[in-house]
Amino acid sequence: MTPLRILFISPLDRRVVPNTREQNMAQACRAIGHTTLSLTLAQNTSRAGRDIVRDTLSWRTHGTPEDGVLCIDPPLNPCTGLHTNLAPSPQARQTTLRARVIGFLAPLGVLRDAVIIPVFLLHALWRGRFDLCIAYGPWAACVGWLLRAMGRVQVLVYDDQDFEPAIMRNPVRQRWAIFLECTMMRRADAVVSVGERLAALRRVQTGCPVSVIPNGVRDIPGTPGLHPRAWPVVPAATPELTLIYVGNVVPWSGLDAVLNALAEVHAQDPGIRMLIVGDGLPSYVQSLHHQVDTLGLRTVVTFVGRVPNTAIGPWLAQADVGLALFRPEPYRRYAFPLKVVEYMQAGLAVLGTQDTETEDIVRRHDIGMAIPFSVPAMADAMRALLHAPAQRQRFQNNAQRGAAQYSWASLTEQELALAGQALASRAPARRAR
Numbered sequence: 001m002t003p004l005r006i007l008f009i010s011p012l013d014r015r016v017v018p019n020t021r022e023q024n025m026a027q028a029c030r031a032i033g034h035t036t037l038s039l040t041l042a043q044n045t046s047r048a049g050r051d052i053v054r055d056t057l058s059w060r061t062h063g064t065p066e067d068g069v070l071c072i073d074p075p076l077n078p079c080t081g082l083h084t085n086l087a088p089s090p091q092a093r094q095t096t097l098r099a100r101v102i103g104f105l106a107p108l109g110v111l112r113d114a115v116i117i118p119v120f121l122l123h124a125l126w127r128g129r130f131d132l133c134i135a136y137g138p139w140a141a142c143v144g145w146l147l148r149a150m151g152r153v154q155v156l157v158y159d160d161q162d163f164e165p166a167i168m169r170n171p172v173r174q175r176w177a178i179f180l181e182c183t184m185m186r187r188a189d190a191v192v193s194v195g196e197r198l199a200a201l202r203r204v205q206t207g208c209p210v211s212v213i214p215n216g217v218r219d220i221p222g223t224p225g226l227h228p229r230a231w232p233v234v235p236a237a238t239p240e241l242t243l244i245y246v247g248n249v250v251p252w253s254g255l256d257a258v259l260n261a262l263a264e265v266h267a268q269d270p271g272i273r274m275l276i277v278g279d280g281l282p283s284y285v286q287s288l289h290h291q292v293d294t295l296g297l298r299t300v301v302t303f304v305g306r307v308p309n310t311a312i313g314p315w316l317a318q319a320d321v322g323l324a325l326f327r328p329e330p331y332r333r334y335a336f337p338l339k340v341v342e343y344m345q346a347g348l349a350v351l352g353t354q355d356t357e358t359e360d361i362v363r364r365h366d367i368g369m370a371i372p373f374s375v376p377a378m379a380d381a382m383r384a385l386l387h388a389p390a391q392r393q394r395f396q397n398n399a400q401r402g403a404a405q406y407s408w409a410s411l412t413e414q415e416l417a418l419a420g421q422a423l424a425s426r427a428p429a430r431r432a433r
Contacts, residue, residue, distance in 0.1 A: 004029075004131040004416075006036045007153065009120060009140035013043035013071055015062075019309040019338065021161050021194070021215055022136055026068065028412035037065055037127055039120055039143075042073035052078045059119065065127055074119040076112040113176065117142050125152060132419050136161050138177055141184035155422045157415065158188035160198060160210070166331035182206050189422035192415055195336035195357040213415050215338045216408040217345045240271030241386045244319035244348070246312060247339045249280035252332050254325045254353070254373060255288055261378035263295040269386055272300070277315050279306040316346035320392060321368070321385055324352040328373050332356060344403040349395035351381055365402035368395050 006029055010022035026036045042062065044055040055078045062071040120143045133144035133153040137160075147153040165177040185191045185206045192213045193199035199210040243262070245255060255276065266272055274297075279285065285303075292301050304315060316322075322343030326332035333356045340361050343350050350368035352358035359370035369384070371377040385392050 004034045004419075005129070006034050007124060007127075007130040007133045007144070007147075008036060008038040008136075009040075009124075009133065009143055010038065010136040011041045011140060012136070013040055014069065015071065016043040016045060021159070021338075022134075024216065024218065024408040025134065025412045025415065028409050029416070030068065031409070032413075034416075036068055037130075038069045039123055040069065040071045041116065041120075042071050042077060044073065044077060044079050047079055055079065061123075070123060072120060072123055074112070074115050076115050113139055113173065117146075121146055125150075129153070131155065131423065132157065134159050134415070134419075135184075135188075137164055138180035138184050141188060142180060145184060145187050154426060155189045155419055156187075157419050157422070158185050158191045159415070160185070160191060160193040160202060161215075162194075163198060163201070163331055163334040166329065166334075178205075185210075189426065190418045192418065195334065196360060197357050198334040198336075201334065211414075211418055213411050214336050214406060215341060216406040216411045217338075217341050217403060218408055240269070241273075241321065241382070242319045243272070243274040243321050243323055243351075243382070244277065244316060244343075245275070245323040245339075246277045246316070246342065247337070249276065249278050249285050249288065251281070251284055252327050252329055253280070254327050256291060257373065257375055258323060258325055258378060259288065259291050259295060259297065259301065260375045261382060262300065263297055264375070264379045265382045265386070266297065266300055269383065272382065272386060274301045275304055275315055275319060276301065277304040277307050277312060312342070313346070316342070316348065319346070319348055320396070322346070322348040322350050324350060324358045325371075325373065325378060326353050326356060326358065328353055328355055332358075336361075341403060341406045344399040344406070347396045347400040349385060349392050349399065351378070351385070365398055366395065367399040367402060 008022045008026050010020065012020045012022065014020055014023050022038055022040070026038050029036050042060070044051070046052070046055070055073065056076055058073065059075050060073040062073070063069045116139050120140070124143060124147055130147070130153050132155050133147060134157045135141040135144040141156065141158045144153060144156040148156050164181065165174045168174045168177055182205050185202060185208050191202065191208050191210045193202055193210050194214055196212055199212045202208065202210045245253065245258070247253065249255060262272065262274055289303065292298055307315065322339065324337050324340050324343075332353070336357050340350055340352070340358055344365070344367060350362050352362045352368065352370045353373045354370045362368050362370045369381050371381050
């Protein structure tokens with residue numbers, strides 16, 4: 001393929017959410033000679049009152065286009081999840097000034113979505129013309145559609161990486177997201193969904209043909225193909241079974257239920273432990289620490305904290321089973337979790353929740369067990385994997401074999417091939433005009 005100039009537009013801030021789909025695809029594109037620019041939305045994390053006001057009123061950028069990434073912090077962009085992260089506890093006797101500010105600013109998410117579009121459009125217009133725009137989500141696709149209408153982009157690919165309305169609490173914002181999703185998918189030159197469940201939903205909603213290109217994993221430098229057991233192992237005592245969770249530590253992760261199941265199993269089988277690699281909502285992380293102390297699991301559960309993606313390997317190499325026991329909410333039901341293919345690459349068996357895309361991956365590759373989201377079911381599955389090493393080994397072997405299908409380089413080439421077909425089909429139309 002002729003080298004292209006590709007614009008990526010994403011709502012995920014690489015500095016806060018590492019190892020994003022956009023980041024991996026942009027990197028793969030640059031590796032084969034394309035020029036890329038990624039416009040990403042800043043995710044502010046400061047909970048200080050002064051910073052919340054500043055992030056609401058200011059318009060800033062981080063990074064430079066020369067580096068291939070421009071992180072944009074538009075107005076009305078305070079710390080995400082204000083109600084969840086910052087609201088005063090129920091025990092608080094009086095409303096603080098900060099709580100009043102939070103209460104006023106939290107509903108501005110509806111306006112923020114509207115502000116993002118012109119702000120990102122201006123930044124994109126300053127950067128010239130592009131052969132291809134890959135837009136992640138509805139407002140990003142709206143920017144790409146406007147650029148195409150202005151002749152600044154030839155082809156627009158809507159990359160459907162999440163069921164976005166499910167993460168919005170405000171009903172007005174939910175309706176706006178659903179309308180914009182469907183409208184932009186119909187106007188895009190190609191639509192790609194991250195999983196089969198999400199693609200099926202989009203076909204019903206829009207009547208558009210939708211291709212499925214899942215999330216992937218990076219090849220490990222210095223190893224032939226995908227052989228993650230070449231990772232160095234961090235010295236540690238060797239229990240009979242080590243569970244690991246990698247990712248955001250938030251309520252939908254289901255870790256509170258997992259800890260209850262772990263305590264039940266550990267009471268009879270002390271040869272089990274758990275690693276939690278990641279960070280998240282402070283209130284939820286705090287509650288998990290309290291739960292571990294209450295259940296007497298302090299020597300069983302290790303909170304590793306946030307680890308750079310390049311340093312996750314040694315932790316995965318200590319584990320036997322990767323956890324993807326999400327609460328069966330719509331957002332997680334349609335998600336294709338990156339962590340599952342990372343577990344596969346590391347040769348881990350996987351425990352996942354039924355009626356989710358995770359279950360489909362687990363069953364497709366025969367890499368573990370998909371179970372109901374309940375403490376008894378989790379405890380039974382842990383015991384089964386603990387006492388059936390031969391079955392666990394079969395799951396692990398299948399996982400490593402299946403991981404070869406999820407190379408970011410290969411998946412990016414598939415998406416570029418779709419874009420190439422759209423470019424070719426638009427060329428005759430331009431000549432005809």
